[in-house]
Amino acid sequence: MKKTAIFIFILSLFLLHGIICAQEDEDKPVSAGSLLNLSGHVHTMYSSGEDSIDGFRIRRARLKLKGEILKNLHYNLQIDAVKSPCLLDASMEFSFSPLANLVLGQFKVPFSLENLTSSSALDTINRSQTVDKLCPGRDIRASGRDIGLAVNGQFKNLEYTLGIFNGSGINQQDNNENKDISARMVFSPFESLSLGISHYNGRYSPEEGAESVLKKRTGLETSAVKGGFSLKSEIIFARDADVNKVGWYFQGGFLPSKHVQAVIRYDSFDRDTAAEGDRISVLTFGLNYFFSKKTKLQVNYEFHGEEENKISNDVLLALFQIGF
Numbered sequence: 001m002k003k004t005a006i007f008i009f010i011l012s013l014f015l016l017h018g019i020i021c022a023q024e025d026e027d028k029p030v031s032a033g034s035l036l037n038l039s040g041h042v043h044t045m046y047s048s049g050e051d052s053i054d055g056f057r058i059r060r061a062r063l064k065l066k067g068e069i070l071k072n073l074h075y076n077l078q079i080d081a082v083k084s085p086c087l088l089d090a091s092m093e094f095s096f097s098p099l100a101n102l103v104l105g106q107f108k109v110p111f112s113l114e115n116l117t118s119s120s121a122l123d124t125i126n127r128s129q130t131v132d133k134l135c136p137g138r139d140i141r142a143s144g145r146d147i148g149l150a151v152n153g154q155f156k157n158l159e160y161t162l163g164i165f166n167g168s169g170i171n172q173q174d175n176n177e178n179k180d181i182s183a184r185m186v187f188s189p190f191e192s193l194s195l196g197i198s199h200y201n202g203r204y205s206p207e208e209g210a211e212s213v214l215k216k217r218t219g220l221e222t223s224a225v226k227g228g229f230s231l232k233s234e235i236i237f238a239r240d241a242d243v244n245k246v247g248w249y250f251q252g253g254f255l256p257s258k259h260v261q262a263v264i265r266y267d268s269f270d271r272d273t274a275a276e277g278d279r280i281s282v283l284t285f286g287l288n289y290f291f292s293k294k295t296k297l298q299v300n301y302e303f304h305g306e307e308e309n310k311i312s313n314d315v316l317l318a319l320f321q322i323g324f
Contacts, residue, residue, distance in 0.1 A: 035067045035068065035069070036065060036067050037065070037066045037067050038063070038064070038065055039063075039064045039066075039323075039324060040061075040062050040063040040064055040323070040324060041060065041062055041119075041120040041294065041321055041322060041323035041324070042058070042060065042061050042062075042321070042322045042323075043058070043059040043060040043061075043119070043319055043320070043321055044056065044057075044058055044059070044319070044320045045057055045058075045059045045125070045317065045318065045319045045320075046317070046318045046319075047315060047316070047317050047318075048315065048316045048317075049313060049314065049315035049316070050312050050313060050314065051312075051313045052315070058082055059082065059319070060080055060082055060119060061080060061081040061082050062078060062079065062080045062081075062088070062119075062120075063078070063079055063081075064076075064077070064078040064089070065077045065078070072094060072095040072096065073092065073093075073094055073095075074092070074093045074095065075091070075092050075093075076089050076090075076091045076092075076093065076105075076107065077089060077090055078090075083143075085170070085171045087106070087170070087171055088106075088143055088145060088170065089105075089106060089107050089108075089145065090105050090106045091103055091104060091105030091106060091107040092104050092105055097153070098153060098154050098155075099153040099154070099155060100151055100152075100153045101151065101152050101153060102149065102150075102151055103149065103150045103151075103152065103163075104149045105147070105149075106145055106146070106147045106170055106171070107145060107146075107150075108137070108144050108145050109135075109136045109137045109144060109145065109146050109163065109165060109182050109200070110150060110152070110161035110162075110163050110182050110183065110184040110198070111135055111136050111137075111144075111182050111184055111198040111200055111217065111219060112131050112135045112144075112184075112198055112219050112221065112234060112236070113196060113221040113223055113232065113234060114127055114128060114131045114135075114232075114234060115127075115131050115135045115137070115138060115144045116144075120294060120321060120323050123230070123232075123251065123253050123261065123263045123265075123286065123288070124251075124263055124265060124284055124286050124298070124300055125286070125298050125300045125317045125319045126284075126300070126302070126317070128234070128247075128249040128251075128265065128267040128282075129247065129267050129269045129280065129282055130234060130235075130236055130247030130248055130249050130267055130268070130269055131234065131236070131247075131249075133245075133247065133269060134217060134236040134238045134245060134247050134269075135217070135219075135236065136165075136167075136180070136182060136200045136202075136215075136217055137169065137170075139238075140168075140169045140204070141169070142169030142170045142172075143170060145169070145170045146165040146166060146167065146168070146169060146170065146180075147165065147166050147168075147170070147172070147174075148163055148164050148165030148166060148179075148180075149163065149164060150162060150163030150164075150182075151163070157187060157188045157189060158185065158186070158187050158188075159185070159186045159188075160183070160184070160185045160186075161182075161183065161184045161185075162181075162182075162183045163181070163182050163183070164179050164180070164181055164182075165179065165180045165181075165182060165202070166179065166180070167179070167180035167202045167203065167204055167215070168204075168205075175205045175207065175208040175209070175210075176203060176205045176212040178202060178203040178212055179202070180200065180201065180202025180203070180215070181200070181201050181202065182198070182199070182200045182201075182202075183198065183199050183200075184196060184197070184198040184199075185197055185198075186221075192224060192225055192226045193222075193223070193224050194221075194222070194223045194224075195221070195222050196219075196220070196221040196222070196223075197218075197219070197220055197221070198217070198218070198219040198220075198221070199217070199218050199219075200215070200216065200217040200218075201215075201216050201217075202215050202216075203215060204240075213240065213241040214239060214240070214241055215239075215240055216238065216239040217236060217237070217238050217239075218236070218237045218238075219234060219235065219236040219237075220234065220235050221233070221234045222234075227255075228254055228255035228256060229252075229253070229254055229255075230251075230252065230253040230254075230255075231250075231251070231252050231253075232250075232251045232252075232253075233248070233249060233250045233251065234248065234249060235247070235248035236248070243271075243272050243274075244272070244273045244274065245269075245270060245271055245272065245273065246269075246270050246273055247267075247268065247269040247270065248267075248268055249265055249266065249267040249268070250265065250266050251263065251264070251265035251266075252264050252265075258290065259289060259290050259291075260287070260288070260289055260290075261287070261288040261290070262286070262287055262288075263284070263285075263286035263287070263288065264283075264284065264285055264286070265282075265283070265284045265286075266281070266282075266283050266284075267281065267282040267283075267284070268280075268281045269281075276307075277307040277308040278307065278308065279306075279307050280304070280305070280306050280307075281304075281305040282302055282303070282304055282305070283302070283303040283305070284300055284301070284302050284303075285300065285301050286298060286299065286300040286301075287299050287300075293323075294321070294322075294323025294324065295321060295322050295323055296320075296321050297318070297319070297320050297321075298317075298318065298319045298320075298321070299316075299317070299318050300316075300317045300318075300319075301314070301315075301316050301317075302314060302315050302316075302317065
């Protein structure tokens, strides 16, 4: 039923465009690409670990549509056939000026560098556990997304985004009376360096009718890319009800040629700063081979360390991405 609704939505975009074009001057050339810009990627992954069953799976199968319906009015639609529900993004953007644009619908929460990086552009196969467990929208398994509206813009070397969201995740109605606020600001003093800060303040209810609890996040990020070298790091301070959490990662990359990239990342996550022995660390070594800009093979080995459970749960991952 939901997939049918998505198909009807896509069809309605074509019909709307036809109506608009019919009302315009017939001598004015119409660009078919202005309505529809199609892209996507498929991830086939193999994993092998001591505490899991080895095997292949289709991790992602995404299709993205974006384009211009009217002047300064754009849409963005993305689905993932592997997920249920499959709708990830469904938003409209009104572009007033470089200083201010309005986005309305379902889209990524403006928080964290890695969260806002497309899964097709990640240097490693998995996102850091810091972002996966603490970033708003990912901590509730909503792919970093939520329903709401946001204002974003850019002034010289400064970018900003300010948004208000339900806080319940994708394809969900709000289950409490509170609205969540998220803001992100990035300053780029040089073309190769960016420094960012994000803040999120809201309340979360595990289910409709349940008492909501405080949910607060503050993140700091930095990214430096020069030639074939890249350095990225983030730290996120979190508070859920009365529990304080913190996570951070540091990642380095080296691109000796246009086809090969080596990556190393250390990731640390403390589930409760008041408790001892619950910190989890992941050390990742990765190698990427690019057949083209959007088609690549990634191989990662993750060393997992837990302060309490001294068990071997390291994992070998391989992912092949076809992108267009």
